[in-house]
Amino acid sequence: MQEKLYGIWQPITWSDYARRVEDFAHGLAGFGVERGSIIAVLGDNRPEWLIAELAAQSMGAAVVGIYPTSIGEELEHILAKSAARVVVVEDQEQVDKLLRLKELGRDLDIGQVIFYDPHGLEQYDDPWLIDFTEVERRGRERSEAQPHWFAEQVELGRPDDIAVICTTSGTTSKPKLGELSHANLLAMAHNLTQIDPADSSFRYVSFLPFAWIGEQMLAVAIGLGRGLTISFPEDASTQRSDLREIGPDVMFSPPRIWESMLSEVQVRIDEAGWLKRKVFGWGYDIGDKAARARVQGKGRSGLLTKLADAVSTRPVRDQLGLARVQRAYTGGAPLGPDVFRFFHAIGVNLKQIYGQTEICGIAVVHRDDDIAFNTVGTPIPGTDLRITDDGEILLRSPSVFRGYHRQPAETAKTVDADGWLHTGDAGYLDEDGHLVVIDRAKDVLTAPDGSRYSSQFIENKVKFSPYVEEAVVFGPERAGQGMTAMVILDPGTVGSWAEHERLSYTTYTDLAAKDEVYDLVAEEIVHANEDLPEAIRVQRFVLLHKQLDPDDDEITRTRKVRRNVIDERYATIIAALRAGEGEARISSRVTYQDGSSVVRELGLRIFDLTTYEIPQGRGRRPVWSGRR
Structure with missing residues (x-):
């Protein structure tokens, strides 16, 4: 592993890694952790996260990961459900969350909290807290007294022991805790690397939460099984520059990461001079044609393609940190076909995967020479797939989980x-x-003409716009009503567009209320509608006055929309959309930095697309640009 501290990469060898795992395992034993116990880890990705995880596993315990952004009831739910007695946390922010639960008298039965970033905790004297390095020091002393204990514990381990407990996405309820065994994870790593081999020369940058099954899959299961070098960025603000420095060989990210990369390209190209825009557009068109042939196994790169890559698309890959990527994966939610196509056009071997926490995150994937932008590929070796008569996807493999923790009925x-x-x-x-995934079976709806459709499919069409961060589509309640949408702006790209158009604004709410912004988004939705059957085209939309926030339970930590929360919280807006009204009135509470808050009455404009026409002579925006 290597970790960036104060601008310098600090390497950790395999032998140092193993020694620290053994020391920490001894330290955990001193707190009563034993075979069958569960420890929780709460914080950003650091070597200490994996050291704690492997230490627990070595002695027959398991680890439950908690997203570092989790607060309140969600945090309490996971800690209570897992019955973790030891919690390893990152820093003062996470310590304060646990101290708050303790002050509230929550019955969590936590015996010890171990922190691995002491900054800001120097004056904390609660005996509940202890430094990670102090636990390692105590562990070294214990190992000297019991030199054979660690090896004995490892020997007692069995493939079917719980290795990790990962939370499900929790789009409709509180997340469930899925138990994954060592055998589950090893089977997944073996079967995936039969398709896409990896070895110890591969580099991987770990910046997505270890609480997510996707990161456990690649950084831990494949990372350990194939000996990858795992690099940890210094800070969230340096992730992109650190990614460029490392130049990983393999990358796995949810759609929001790929979408944000495309948005970054669009903004930067729009800010470039006309010559750079022309050169990139020329190279992109050549790359797009070559990619279509390549993913179907029909062609190899010619001289013109190599020239276009050298002067146009490779510099963009380099700026994104993707210059060395041999293969990249996206999963966790569908990725729009147009976004998919963009990355292939610039030379990134991006593949869609399909899976769930309950099957170690992956069951279906694209092959290098068999990629279709509207599918998720074919099953990996060892995986059986079946579609039931009512259209539900069933999967069977050695990676299917042990079950939900303490929920046998579920x-x-x-x-x-x-x-x-x-x-x-x-x-x-x-x-x-x-395999073509439509949506959650319960969310597949029937249009007025009898055709079945998915709100998610329509939402992905709308979200391909660089100006749209999120979209929630609502079907008609009765005949005669059309499809409607609640759109959340991408403040970065819309803000850049507003600056270019010399459009002044103060806050996100102010920006979302501008008539010019409504016209901008209307044009984008009209183009999205062109690819949809007439029965499921969006007819009206509203720009929401705020972004969706996981702290408000509106989206999950993996940024999946919680439809039940949206339906309840924004019922007034949804009703106004469906009724064909011109405005929706809502009350919004605004909280200021000093803690004071005020309730404001807002009127949100509803835009009717049935009477809108794109101005004559307006050119269509290319995929790689935010400009018309």
Whole structure:
């Protein structure tokens, strides 16, 4: 591993790693952690996160990861459900969250809190708290007295022991805790690397939370199984520059990361001079044609393609930190086909995967020479896939989880007696045998003309716009009503556009209320509608006055929309959209930095697209640009 501190990469060798794992395991034993125990880890990615995880696993315990942004009821729910007695946290911010729960008298039965970033904690004297390095020091003393204990504990380990407990996405309720065994994770790593081999020369940058199954899959299971070098950025603000420095060989990120990269490209190209824009546009068109041939196994790069890559698309890959990437993955939610196509056009071997926490995050993936931008590929080796008569996707493999922690009834509903995982997703196999995922089965709806559709599919079309951060689409309640949408702006790209247009604004709410911004988004939705059947085109939309926030339970920590929360919280707006009204009136509480708050009455304009036409002579915006 290597960690960047004060601008310098600090390497950790495999032997140092192993020694620290053994020391920390001894230290945990001193706090009563034993075989079958569970420890929780709460914080950003650091070597200490993995040291704590492997230490627990070495002695037959398991680790439950908690997203560092988790607060309040969500944090309490995971700690209570897992019954973790030791919690490893990152810094003062996370310590304060736990101290707050303790002050509130929550019955969590936490015996010790171990922190690995002491900054700001020098004056804390609660005996509940202890420094990570102090635990390691005590562990070294214990190992001297019991030199054979650690090896004995490792020897007692079994493949079916719980390795990690990962939370589900929790889009409709509080997240469940999925138990994944060592055998589950190793089977997934082995089967994926049969398709996409990896070895100890590969570099990987770890910046997505270890609480997410995707990071456990690549950084831990494949990282350990194939000996990857794992690099930890110094800070969230330096992730992009650190990514460029490392130049990883493999990368796995949810759609929001790829979408944000595309938005960054769009903003930077729009700020460039006309010559650079022309050169990139020329190179992109050549790369796009070459990519379409390549992903279908029909062609190799010619001289013109190599020239276009050298002068146009490779510099963009380099700026994104993707110059050395041999393969990249996206998963956790669907990625828009146009975003997918963009990265292939600039030379990034991006693949869609499909899976769930309950099957170690991956079951289906694209092959290098068989990529279709509207599918998620074909099953990995060792995985069986079946579509039920009512369209539900079923999966079976050695990576199917042990079950939900302390929820046997829920486990029985999810995995049947024959070992099939009932995903709850609707989908079908296309003529090439690729899996097409429609949406959650319960969210698949029927249009007025009788055709079945997915709100998520429409939302992804709208979200491809660089100006849209999130979109929530609502179907009609009765005949005669059309599709409507609540749109959340991307403040970065819309702010850059407003600056270019010399449009002044103060806050996000002010920006979202501008008529010019409504016209901008209307044009984007009109283009998105062109690719949709007429029965499911968006007819009206509103620009929400705020961004969706996981702290408000509006989206999950992996940025999936919680529809039940949206339906309840914004019922007034949804009703006005469906009724064809011109405005929705809502009350919004604004909290200022000094802690004071005020309730404001807002009127949100509802834009009717049925009477809107794009101005004559207006050119269509290219994929790589935010300008028309």
